[in-house]
Amino acid sequence: MSESVLLFPSLVPLFAQTTSNAALYTFVLYTAAVFVVAGFSNKLLQSRSFVSEYFLGSRGLGMWAFALTFAATSASGGSFTGFPSLVYTYGWIVALWIASYMVVPICAMGLLGKRLNHVARISGSITVPDVARDRFHSPGLGVLSMSLIIFFMTVNLVAQFKAGAVILQSLLRDVEIFQSLATIPLFEGVNSQYLVCLLLFAVSVIVYTTYGGFHAVVWTDVLQGFVMVAGVLIMLPLAISQAGGLESASRQLAEMTPPRTGTIKVALTEPAKNAMVIPAGTWLVMPSDRYLDEFQQWKGPEQQRLAQALQRGELTQGQYQRLEQALEKRDDEIKQGPPYRLFRVVHQSVIAQGQTAPRARNGEGQLIEAAIDAVELTTPAQIVDQLEKQRDHALRAAQAQLVDVDNDLAALDSSANEQREQLLRRKEHLNERIAALESKERFHENPLLLNYPFVVSQPQMRDYVTGAHEKGHYVSGPGPHSTEVLGFLPLSLAVSFFFMWAISGAGQPASMVRLMAFKNSITLRRSIFTVAIYYSLIYFPLVVIFVCARVLLPGMEGSADQIMPDAAVFLTHQIGHGWLAGILLAAPFAAVMSTVDSFLLLTSSALVRDVYQRNINPNASEKTIKRLSYLATLLVGTGAAVGAINPPEFLQNIIVYCGSGVAACFLGPIFFAIYWPRTTKQGAILGMLAGFGTHLAMYVLGYFINGSLSRPIWLLGFDPVLVGLAASFLTVWVVSLITPKPPEELVRKYFYKNDDNPAAAQT
Amino acid sequence: MSVTKNDRAAKPEYHPVFLHGRREMVFIVLVYLGALLWTVPYCYLYGYPNQAEDFGPDKLETVLGLPSWVFWGVVVPWIAANVVTTFFCFFFMKDDDLGPPHEGADLAEEIAEMQAREEQGR
Numbered sequence: 001m002s003e004s005v006l007l008f009p010s011l012v013p014l015f016a017q018t019t020s021n022a023a024l025y026t027f028v029l030y031t032a033a034v035f036v037v038a039g040f041s042n043k044l045l046q047s048r049s050f051v052s053e054y055f056l057g058s059r060g061l062g063m064w065a066f067a068l069t070f071a072a073t074s075a076s077g078g079s080f081t082g083f084p085s086l087v088y089t090y091g092w093i094v095a096l097w098i099a100s101y102m103v104v105p106i107c108a109m110g111l112l113g114k115r116l117n118h119v120a121r122i123s124g125s126i127t128v129p130d131v132a133r134d135r136f137h138s139p140g141l142g143v144l145s146m147s148l149i150i151f152f153m154t155v156n157l158v159a160q161f162k163a164g165a166v167i168l169q170s171l172l173r174d175v176e177i178f179q180s181l182a183t184i185p186l187f188e189g190v191n192s193q194y195l196v197c198l199l200l201f202a203v204s205v206i207v208y209t210t211y212g213g214f215h216a217v218v219w220t221d222v223l224q225g226f227v228m229v230a231g232v233l234i235m236l237p238l239a240i241s242q243a244g245g246l247e248s249a250s251r252q253l254a255e256m257t258p259p260r261t262g263t264i265k266v267a268l269t270e271p272a273k274n275a276m277v278i279p280a281g282t283w284l285v286m287p288s289d290r291y292l293d294e295f296q297q298w299k300g301p302e303q304q305r306l307a308q309a310l311q312r313g314e315l316t317q318g319q320y321q322r323l324e325q326a327l328e329k330r331d332d333e334i335k336q337g338p339p340y341r342l343f344r345v346v347h348q349s350v351i352a353q354g355q356t357a358p359r360a361r362n363g364e365g366q367l368i369e370a371a372i373d374a375v376e377l378t379t380p381a382q383i384v385d386q387l388e389k390q391r392d393h394a395l396r397a398a399q400a401q402l403v404d405v406d407n408d409l410a411a412l413d414s415s416a417n418e419q420r421e422q423l424l425r426r427k428e429h430l431n432e433r434i435a436a437l438e439s440k441e442r443f444h445e446n447p448l449l450l451n452y453p454f455v456v457s458q459p460q461m462r463d464y465v466t467g468a469h470e471k472g473h474y475v476s477g478p479g480p481h482s483t484e485v486l487g488f489l490p491l492s493l494a495v496s497f498f499f500m501w502a503i504s505g506a507g508q509p510a511s512m513v514r515l516m517a518f519k520n521s522i523t524l525r526r527s528i529f530t531v532a533i534y535y536s537l538i539y540f541p542l543v544v545i546f547v548c549a550r551v552l553l554p555g556m557e558g559s560a561d562q563i564m565p566d567a568a569v570f571l572t573h574q575i576g577h578g579w580l581a582g583i584l585l586a587a588p589f590a591a592v593m594s595t596v597d598s599f600l601l602l603t604s605s606a607l608v609r610d611v612y613q614r615n616i617n618p619n620a621s622e623k624t625i626k627r628l629s630y631l632a633t634l635l636v637g638t639g640a641a642v643g644a645i646n647p648p649e650f651l652q653n654i655i656v657y658c659g660s661g662v663a664a665c666f667l668g669p670i671f672f673a674i675y676w677p678r679t680t681k682q683g684a685i686l687g688m689l690a691g692f693g694t695h696l697a698m699y700v701l702g703y704f705i706n707g708s709l710s711r712p713i714w715l716l717g718f719d720p721v722l723v724g725l726a727a728s729f730l731t732v733w734v735v736s737l738i739t740p741k742p743p744e745e746l747v748r749k750y751f752y753k754n755d756d757n758p759a760a761a762q763t
Numbered sequence: 764m765s766v767t768k769n770d771r772a773a774k775p776e777y778h779p780v781f782l783h784g785r786r787e788m789v790f791i792v793l794v795y796l797g798a799l800l801w802t803v804p805y806c807y808l809y810g811y812p813n814q815a816e817d818f819g820p821d822k823l824e825t826v827l828g829l830p831s832w833v834f835w836g837v838v839v840p841w842i843a844a845n846v847v848t849t850f851f852c853f854f855f856m857k858d859d860d861l862g863p864p865h866e867g868a869d870l871a872e873e874i875a876e877m878q879a880r881e882e883q884g885r
Contacts, residue, residue, distance in 0.1 A: 052864070052866050059864050092829075092830050092833055093810070095833045095837045096802070096803070096806045096810070096833075096836070096837060099802050099806075099836075099837045099840075099841070100798065100799075100802075102798055102802075102837075102840060102841040102844035102845070103794060103795050103798045103844050103848075105848060106791055106794060106795075106844075106847075106848045106851060107791055107794075107795055110787060110788075110791045110851065110856070111788055111791050111792075114780060114783070114784045114787065114856075114859065114861070115780065115781065115784035115785075115788075117861055118778075118780045118781075118784070118859075118861045118862065120864075121861055121862050121863065121864045121865065122862065122865065122868075123865070123868060123869045124864060124865040124866050124867055124868035124869045124870070125869060130869065133869075134869045245828060246827065246828025246829065247825055247828035248828075249828070250823065250825055250828055250829065250830060251820050251823065251825075252820075254818055254819055254820040254823040255819070255820045467815065470814075470815050470816055471815070471816050471818075471819040471820065472812070472814075472815035472816050472817065472818030472819045472822075472823070473815045473818075475818050475823055475830045476810055476811065476812055476815055476817075476818040476830070476832075477806065477807070477810045477811035478811060491803075491807055491811070494803050494806070494807065495799075495803055498798075498799050498802065498803055499799075502795055502798075503795070520858075520860075520861060521856070521857070521858050521859045521860075521861060522858055524856075525851075525852040525853070525856045525858075526852065528848060528851070528852050528856075529848060529849060529852040529853070532844075532845050532848040532849075533845070536841065536845060540837070540838070540841060613870065614870075614873070618870050618873050618874050618877065619874060674784070675781075675784070675785055675788060748775060750781075751777060751778060751781050752775040752776060752777055752778055753775065753776050753777070753778050753779075
């Protein structure tokens with residue numbers, strides 16, 4: 001940490017050391033445990049049929065293994081990063097957004113589970129393309145299924161590797177040795193910290209998945225499943241109690257008005273000897289009267305900018321009107337509000353040596369001239385409360401530094417006069433600062449003390465399109481939104497999401513493979529019950545935790561993806577058990593790891609089983625298959641990791657596209673294949689293509705019409721996955737009816753008790 | 764036209780796993796629809812005001828600290844869904860014998876077909 005930062009204690013994140021140690025120990029312990037599990041799993045591989053064991057765990061999963069691998073695979077990194085950030089950003093309405101998780105276990109496991117497992121046992125299928133191919137006796141359908149899985153999973157894997165590296169990066173951000181990596185260029189154009197995290201994440205996942213196969217994936221999922229639920233259950237009571245109870249948290253949310261986001265200019269009051277760091281999360285203050293003066297100068301040009309944006313089609317009429325109205329209301333809000341405005345710095349920024357002009361660090365790690373991104377609180381009670389918290393924070397930091405200075409003075413050699421003078425000057429400065437911070441009245445008369453040695457000017461802060469200046473948005477629908485006129489969750493989207501989690505969850509091949517792996521139907525029904533309880537302990541409590549986090553940690557809208565680690569550290573530090581943060585920080589890491597390992601194995605199984613064994617060399621020896629399986633898992637993992645070094649833009653959109661697209665392709669054909677004897681291979685093939693094509697078309701049209709991959713066409717307000725699924729189901733049904741009936745022997749084999757069906761014959 | 768004993772004997776019976784699975788699938792679809800029809804309309808009617816300020820701090824109604832629409836529209840149906848899931852798992856879903864896995868059966872069939880084709884080719 002630079003000397004300049006140490007001089008200004010209000011800028012030092014107090015919890016950094018706690019986080020760094022907890023995160024580091026957690027990561028090391030956790031990785032060690034994962035490798036032990038992989039070692040045991042590899043022993044199982046030696047004693048059983050290799051392909052069935054490596055890709056399907058010999059269809060022998062018991063209740064805990066099946067329930068937790070299913071739950072952990074479904075709960076991706078998004079459950080512990082994206083989802084908390086949504087709750088934090090939009091409030092209670094996210095409870096409705098996630099509500100269909102109440103029926104996800106029964107739908108995603110019960111809808112297909114028993115029959116899919118049964119059909120796979122009859123045919124001896126190991127993979128989802130196997131099931132499709134065997135059920136219809138159609139190599140063409142097998143190849144199509146395999147191609148779609150490889151396409152969706154490979155793209156998704158790159159994105160998931162990136163997500164894993166980013167989460168690890170956020171966990172280790174305060175570890176000193178890790179921070180020093182920022183200045184070492186390892187790979188041109190790539191952030192060194194990101195690269196090291198990607199390497200650590202990729203090596204650990206690829207090694208244990210390759211070495212241990214399906215059982216390693218399943219048992220690490222179990223471990224990850226326990227870590228996730230433990231994290232949530234520890235955080236829940238801490239969050240509620242520290243927010244003053246749930247009633248108090250809800251009332252405070254009702255009081256809140258959405259923040260403003262934009263830029264501020266930060267300059268030094270005088271040139272400094274060293275470069276000055278303004279850490280992310282620093283609070284800066286500006287007097288309201290000065291803010292008002294600068295706002296009135298900025299208001300005219302901003303109104304012109306809005307009008308031009310409307311003309312260019314960058315804003316809709318509705319967005320334009322809302323933003324205009326918000327601008328008009330802002331004068332009154334500032335005049336009636338507290339005498340100071342409060343800003344939270346979004347990204348770490350640096351003011352270079354000897355300069356008074358600010359510089360900000362962009363995503364690539366290069367220094368460029370820029371204003372600093374910030375979030376401005378608009379709720380008066382929050383502004384007053386946060387100022388008081390920052391006073392307390394700065395006071396404790398200054399007192400801690402005074403102790404350090406006293407210790408240094410005591411240890412100083414009597415001949416070091418120059419150093420003594422420096423320390424005495426610093427002590428004097430700290431004493432003055434402590435005196436000013438100790439008196440609440442004195443501080444609230446002049447909170448600009450918090451800014452020292454910076455000065456804030458030219459705030460260019462923009463209002464939310466939905467919810468600006470209005471209370472109640474965080475406790476009601478459709479929720480506030482910075483750009484959408486209809487808010488976060490209009491009715492059509494609420495219906496879409498209720499459908500999406502429950503029904504499209506059943507259409508994920510990674511979940512289907514697990515449905516083929518449980519031991520018997522007793523395991524299935526006990527596991528559905530277990531997952532129902534498990535999800536109830538995770539998803540709704542996460543809503544409660546991050547509603548409370550909104551009260552406890554205001555102003556994080558600009559970096560809401562950080563709310564999970566920040567809340568974990570904050571909550572545990574407040575009770576004096578910072579080490580607990582390690583367990584909480586492991587939860588998102590565990591979640592993304594459990595998703596990545598499943599995708600990795602799914603992709604390598606498609607290559608080895610569906611490409612090589614089913615289409616190239618059915619007579620391949622077990623030894624060859626074994627070598628190929630290890631090689632494929634290793635190569636797929638390495639390829640995805642290399643792809644993630646410099647991932648394409650719009651990666652988050654690609655994750656969303658892949659997750660919903662794969663469901664649109666597979667759910668219809670597999671559902672009909674196991675429940676409707678009349679289904680034909682033509683119906684299944686065209687149904688799969690219809691799901692793929694419709695879903696893709698809505699994204700492509702969205703790109704051309706809305707200008708963004710993240711804004712696909714919404715037919716009648718419904719999400720592309722719904723439309724894709726509808727098209728797929730309809731196509732399978734219609735095409736099957738108009739094509740000749742399927743061969744009698746196939747129908748008898750999979751639907752009837754007869755001698756052709758060995759499984760049935762034994763029933 | 765009457766069905767004789769021989770006709771009945773000749774007509775194959777559906778596999779019990781298929782019949783039970785289908786019955787359970789219908790039950791699940793009904794549970795899903797029940798959850799959808801409770802949760803979304805309730806939340807929309809009671810949680811989406813014309814003016815958000817109708818949900819301001821003085822007007823907000825809560826149950827156990829949650830906005831009342833969240834409690835009745837999400838928490839209560841969530842509990843109900845868990846009760847129904849429990850009923851489904853322990854009283855409705857049948858314990859079926861899924862049969863032994865026929866590992867390699869599909870490959871063996873394919874190899875046999877390949878050999879048959881090769882013989883035909885000769």
